[in-house]
Amino acid sequence: MAVLTLENGDIYTQLEDIEPFLAKLKVQLNHWPLDQARADLLSQESLEPQEKEELLKSIDFYFEQLTRDLGYQSRDLIVLHPSLSGLSVLLEKFARCHTHADDEVRYIIDGEGVFGFVFPDGSQGELTVQAGEYINVPKFTEHWFHLSDSNKVKAVRYFTNTEGWSPIYTNTVIRFPQLISK
Ligand SMILES: [Fe+2]
Numbered sequence: 001m002a003v004l005t006l007e008n009g010d011i012y013t014q015l016e017d018i019e020p021f022l023a024k025l026k027v028q029l030n031h032w033p034l035d036q037a038r039a040d041l042l043s044q045e046s047l048e049p050q051e052k053e054e055l056l057k058s059i060d061f062y063f064e065q066l067t068r069d070l071g072y073q074s075r076d077l078i079v080l081h082p083s084l085s086g087l088s089v090l091l092e093k094f095a096r097c098h099t100h101a102d103d104e105v106r107y108i109i110d111g112e113g114v115f116g117f118v119f120p121d122g123s124q125g126e127l128t129v130q131a132g133e134y135i136n137v138p139k140f141t142e143h144w145f146h147l148s149d150s151n152k153v154k155a156v157r158y159f160t161n162t163e164g165w166s167p168i169y170t171n172t173v174i175r176f177p178q179l180i181s182k
Contacts, residue, residue: 002029003128007175018127024119028136029129032062034109042110042154045081052077055109056156062107062134066158072105074159080111081152094145097174098167102160104137110154116144118172126176142170 004012004021012018015029022029034042041047041055056063056077066072080087097118106113112130115137119125128148129135137143147153159165 002130002133004125006125007123025117025141026138030134031132032107032134034132037109047079072158072160076157078155078157091146097142097144097170097172099140099142099170100165102139105158107134107156109156111150111152112148113153113155114146114148116174116176118142124175142172144174
């Protein structure tokens with residue numbers, strides 16, 4: 001389950017303790033079971049395009065619900081792992097504080113990802129989102145992203161359109177150590 005670390009050193013592991021902090025930013029965090037996901041593909045470090053599509057199809061009932069309820073139009077699968085060439089360059093883009101013109105919607109299905117946030121009072125926190133968790137970071141919410149020590153993640157990205165995805169850098173100084181793959 002998710003873990004929230006605040007810059008004062010406080011650590012929260014229970015959803016009921018984490019949610020009040022996320023509510024300040026209207027960040028949504030849900031548990032989405034993975035029992036129907038293709039376990040054989042989840043366990044592979046890297047995936048061919050066709051395998052990615054097969055894995056996505058096994059969990060597309062979530063996407064169909066997002067389409068029905070909120071008008072989402074597309075999804076893809078990001079697979080990051082230590083042997084991926086250019087990993088550190090790819091991650092650098094999102095390791096700085098930024099916003100987007102659209103919601104950042106992710107379903108972590110393997111590994112974990114760390115989302116950093118700037119709270120309304122200026123304090124900062126990092127939320128480690130683990131396999132089986134869905135997160136929606138609203139548009140124009142300051143955040144950053146990096147991998148955890150495990151250095152791998154499989155994340156489904158859901159989009160309402162193809163625009164609004166580029167990072168808009170805010171130049172806020174991040175007061176957490178960055179764990180970027182070298
Ligand atoms: Fe982002």
